Amino acid sequence: MDFDSNIYLLTGENPILVDAGTGMHHREILKWLSYSVKKNKIERIVLTHRHYDHTGGVAALAKELGAEVLIHHEDAGPVRDGDSRQTLAYMFGDSSQPVDVTELHGGEVLSTGSSNFEVIFSPGHTAGSLSLWEKDKKVLISGDTVFVGGVGRWDLPSGNFEQLRGSVQRLLSLAPQEIYPGHGDFCQSGAQQTISEALKYLGES
Ligand SMILES: [Zn+2]
Numbered sequence: 575m576d577f578d579s580n581i582y583l584l585t586g587e588n589p590i591l592v593d594a595g596t597g598m599h600h601r602e603i604l605k606w607l608s609y610s611v612k613k614n615k616i617e618r619i620v621l622t623h624r625h626y627d628h629t630g631g632v633a634a635l636a637k638e639l640g641a642e643v644l645i646h647h648e649d650a651g652p653v654r655d656g657d658s659r660q661t662l663a664y665m666f667g668d669s670s671q672p673v674d675v676t677e678l679h680g681g682e683v684l685s686t687g688s689s690n691f692e693v694i695f696s697p698g699h700t701a702g703s704l705s706l707w708e709k710d711k712k713v714l715i716s717g718d719t720v721f722v723g724g725v726g727r728w729d730l731p732s733g734n735f736e737q738l739r740g741s742v743q744r745l746l747s748l749a750p751q752e753i754y755p756g757h758g759d760f761c762q763s764g765a766q767q768t769i770s771e772a773l774k775y776l777g778e779s
């Protein structure tokens with residue numbers, strides 16, 4: 575069984591890695607990256623939220639790549655402290671490694687040189703979940719807030735149903751064309767329709 579989150583490489587002159595998985599595939603990830611970019615080229619890793627399936631591998635990856643780790647302020651503490659309960663590492667039978675992080679607050683624009691991703695604060699799955707939005711390309715990276723065919727859980731520590739619904743509505747209002755979620759399939763056309771359908775799980779028509 576494989577619990578790793580999806581990991582995305584945002585390409586450009588200054589590539590950015592999004593999420594790090596559990597760490598169980600550390601070697602394969604480095605190999606994959608080595609085909610795509612020079613090792614020391616990746617200076618930033620953005621974490622969509624605190625959960626271990628996205629952050630478990632980040633300490634080792636950040637060290638190997640010499641990269642800065644960015645995460646929303648509200649989810650920074652558990653990752654910085656290696657809080658295995660708040661990151662859910664204990665549910666995976668592991669513990670979290672403390673890692674230095676830089677805090678985001680939403681509204682920052684992270685540029686790869688060829689794309690500009692705005693940090694959208696989208697809480698609800700966790701208190702500090704974030705999404706990344708490329709306005710010109712209409713590309714949304716949604717973490718575990720919304721998937722192709724569903725929405726994230728709101729019943730885990732720091733989750734909140736009302737916040738999640740508000741966040742999914744906000745992401746829908748961006749009218750994205752492509753969506754790249756934290757798990758499962760991505761969708762390269764009609765993302766807005768996909769999110770609109772997912773929103774029905776939260777009791778919206
Ligand atoms: Zn996840």
Ligand SMILES: [Zn+2]
Binds near residue numbers: 625699
């Ligand atoms: Zn999660």
